[in-house]
Amino acid sequence: MSGYFSEIYTGGKSLLIGLGVTFRAFIKPVVTVQYPREKIDVSPNIRGHIELIKCNDIEAKHDCRVCGMCAKNCPCNCIVVEGEKQEGVKGKVLTVFTVDFTKCSLCGLCVETCSRSALRFSNEYELAGFTREEFHFDLIKRLEEK
Amino acid sequence: MEQIIKFIQTYSLLRMLLAFCCLIGIIFANAIVMGYLERKIAARIQRRWGPMEVGLQGWLQMILDGVKILSKQLIVPKDANRFLFRLAPLLCFTPVAMVFVALPISRSLYGINLNIGLIYIIAMGSINVFSILIAGWSSNNKYSLFGAMRSVAQNIAYEVPILLSLLAVVLTTSTFDLQEIVKAQSGPIWFVLYPNLFVAFVIYLIAGCAETNRAPFDLPEAESELTAGYHTEYSGFAFGLFAIAEYGNLFIMASIATIMFLGGWNGPFGFLSGPVMGAIWFLSKVFILMLTMMWVRWTYPRVRFDQLMNLAWKYLIPFSLVNLLITALVVKII
Numbered sequence: 001m002s003g004y005f006s007e008i009y010t011g012g013k014s015l016l017i018g019l020g021v022t023f024r025a026f027i028k029p030v031v032t033v034q035y036p037r038e039k040i041d042v043s044p045n046i047r048g049h050i051e052l053i054k055c056n057d058i059e060a061k062h063d064c065r066v067c068g069m070c071a072k073n074c075p076c077n078c079i080v081v082e083g084e085k086q087e088g089v090k091g092k093v094l095t096v097f098t099v100d101f102t103k104c105s106l107c108g109l110c111v112e113t114c115s116r117s118a119l120r121f122s123n124e125y126e127l128a129g130f131t132r133e134e135f136h137f138d139l140i141k142r143l144e145e146k
Numbered sequence: 147m148e149q150i151i152k153f154i155q156t157y158s159l160l161r162m163l164l165a166f167c168c169l170i171g172i173i174f175a176n177a178i179v180m181g182y183l184e185r186k187i188a189a190r191i192q193r194r195w196g197p198m199e200v201g202l203q204g205w206l207q208m209i210l211d212g213v214k215i216l217s218k219q220l221i222v223p224k225d226a227n228r229f230l231f232r233l234a235p236l237l238c239f240t241p242v243a244m245v246f247v248a249l250p251i252s253r254s255l256y257g258i259n260l261n262i263g264l265i266y267i268i269a270m271g272s273i274n275v276f277s278i279l280i281a282g283w284s285s286n287n288k289y290s291l292f293g294a295m296r297s298v299a300q301n302i303a304y305e306v307p308i309l310l311s312l313l314a315v316v317l318t319t320s321t322f323d324l325q326e327i328v329k330a331q332s333g334p335i336w337f338v339l340y341p342n343l344f345v346a347f348v349i350y351l352i353a354g355c356a357e358t359n360r361a362p363f364d365l366p367e368a369e370s371e372l373t374a375g376y377h378t379e380y381s382g383f384a385f386g387l388f389a390i391a392e393y394g395n396l397f398i399m400a401s402i403a404t405i406m407f408l409g410g411w412n413g414p415f416g417f418l419s420g421p422v423m424g425a426i427w428f429l430s431k432v433f434i435l436m437l438t439m440m441w442v443r444w445t446y447p448r449v450r451f452d453q454l455m456n457l458a459w460k461y462l463i464p465f466s467l468v469n470l471l472i473t474a475l476v477v478k479i480i
Contacts, residue, residue, distance in 0.1 A: 008461065015446070022191045022445040031193045 047106045048124040050079075050099055052143045053117070062143055063118040066092040070110035070119060078103040079110060094140065101127070101135040165257055169246050176397050177390040178208045184440055191444045218382035226379065227284040234281035235380065235387040241270040241277075242394035249401050250324045252411040252424035263324040264312065267402060268305075271357070274395060275301040278359075278366060281388075282376035293375025296451065297359065297366035303458035304356040304363075310466035311346035311353070314473040315406045318343065328410030336409035342476060345469045347407040349462050351435075354399040356454070358392065360439060362446035363454060370448075400435035404428060408435075 033040055050070075052062040066083030078100040083092035111119045129135060182197070182205060189196025197204030222231055245267050247257030260266050275298055282294020315337055316322060319330045337343045356363035367375040377388045404410055408431050411424030418427075449457070 018445050019441065022441065025193055026187070026190050026441075028193060030190070030195050032195060034195065034198060 042123050042125060044123070046121070046123045046125060047108065048122040048127075049101045049104060049106075049137055050110055050119050050139070051122040052097065052139050053120050054143060054146065055118070062094070062140075063116040064094045064097065065116055066094050067115060069113045069115060073109045073113045075107060075109065076100075076103040076105055097139040099137050099139060101137055102132050165247075169243060169257065173243060173246060173390060173394050173397075177393040178212065180393040180396065180436060181208045181211075181389070183437065184443075187437070187440045188444050191441075212386065215386040216383055220382045220384055221379075223286060223379050225286045227286070230280050230284035231379075232384075234277050234284060235384040235391075237277035237280060238274060238391040239387045239394075241273040242391045242398065245270045245398050246394070248324070249398070250328060250405065250410060251428050252421050253325075254421040255425050256325070259323070259325050261321075261323045264316065264322045264327075264402075264406075267324075267398065268309065268312070271395070271398065272301070272305060274391070278376045281380070282366075285376070285379035287379055289372040289374075290376050290378050293366045293372045293378070297376060300356060300359070300363065300365060300454060300458075303455060304353045304462075307349050307353040307458065307462035307466045308357060310463070310470050311350040312402070312406055314343060314346040314466075314470050317470070317473050317477050324405050324410075328405055328412065331409040332412050334415045336407065336412070338407040338409075342469055342473050343407060345465065346473075347403065349466050349469070350403055350407070353458070353462055354403065355439060355442065356458070358395045358399050358439075360392075360396065361443040362449050364448060365451060365454060396436055396439060397432060400432045400439065401428070403435055404431040 052064060055061055055063045064081075066081060068081050071077075071079040071081045080096060080098045081094070082096035083094050086093045106121075108121070111121065127135070185207070186196040186203075197207035200206040200210055222228055248260055248263045248266055250256040250259065250263075278297040278301075279294045282290040282292075282297070285291075315327065318337065318340075319327050321327060321330075331337055338347045359366050365375075366372075367377075372378070377385055380388060411428040413423065413427050
């Protein structure tokens with residue numbers, strides 16, 4: 001019998017406090033976002049697929065010298081880098097840079113080993129498609145489109 | 147003369163039919179409105195938006211859900227008792243409709259005025275337990291059966307404090323007639339303002355919450371433990387009837403609280419208690435009570451079974467008994 005009434009008192013009090021908490025939550029603004037219509041900014045550290053960094057603001061130019069370190073280091077073998085010698089240009093010129101995002105594990109070794117710092121993670125997160133081929137990204141084309 | 151009597155008879159039959167259609171309409175509309183409000187309030191308490199897609203603020207959502215439920219197949223499990231399985235949702239819904247007949251919504255808006263209205267409503271309300279038991283047992287599913295068993299234990303335990311707390315009001319007014327009970331509160335003081343009847347009101351609200359199987363006392367459904375409890379196996383409109391009956395029961399619970407404690411169709415200080423304004427007062431009181439129930443539902447976690455039983459037998463029943471004794475003494479002395 002001891003504590004019977006004090007239990008009712010403390011219990012009732014805590015129940016009322018609980019009601020107060022939910023009432024305050026009820027009148028506070030909503031925190032969720034109606035996604036397809038409203039979007040919130042993604043974190044800059046998000047790891048999307050890799051992309052070439054634009055080194056020149058005017059034209060779509062990148063800094064890749066076709067050393068192939070990214071393709072060699074890739075544990076998933078999902079990067080293809082090809083280049084060719086061109087007249088009057090020092091070193092090789094990049095002709096093909098594709099990444100098969102269906103295989104990519106986003107480990108980031110390509111970004112880390114790039115000696116020219118020409119690669120980075122994009123912050124592309126709305127990726128959905130009907131075929132695998134839609135995820136074979138051509139990064140040079142992508143850079144030009146940007 | 148015969149013709150006139152015949153006309154009145156046909157007229158009254160028509161009137162009954164019309165009233166019945168209105169009644170079913172009210173029950174369905176109540177379920178739709180309350181379902182929508184429930185989802186919106188739950189969402190706002192959890193700081194979400196709730197239904198937003200169809201119609202302004204998603205107000206069409208419940209109607210679309212109703213249409214979806216109507217278009218679904220009624221699946222009867224292979225080893226279920228077919229007859230009882232089909233019977234249970236009807237048995238759940240019919241008493242709700244029958245209770246609505248006896249509710250005095252305003253001075254002149256009611257189905258029937260029974261002089262034992264309160265007893266009738268409580269008797270009809272307890273059929274609900276029966277339907278849940280039948281639904282759970284006939285599904286031939288262990289979760290449904292668990293839900294049904296819990297429900298029976300719960301409703302039997304909580305019917306006692308409900309009856310005792312309502313009896314306190316009956317002692318004060320010495321009538322079971324709901325219209326008379328409302329008229330007894332036509333002065334400035336509603337019954338909830340009497341200290342002893344205020345205790346009865348609180349006990350009634352807690353026990354009523356348990357009686358309508360709503361959270362925090364929703365053990366018969368307990369989706370985290372029993373999938374959906376007694377209506378696990380129900381699909382299509384059979385499930386819809388259970389949901390509609392749940393909101394109907396909530397309405398009944400709130401309207402009995404309004405009639406017995408909050409002055410029914412009386413306005414505050416007897417202000418504007420005519421037939422039309424009375425109905426508005428009544429419905430607004432009922433809706434405020436129902437919204438409070440929702441607020442409670444989305445605040446508290448579900449109680450454990452032993453806590454549920456302790457609350458009924460150790461707290462509510464002793465308190466309502468003592469309260470009844472005090473009320474009897476007060477009535478005897480005054």
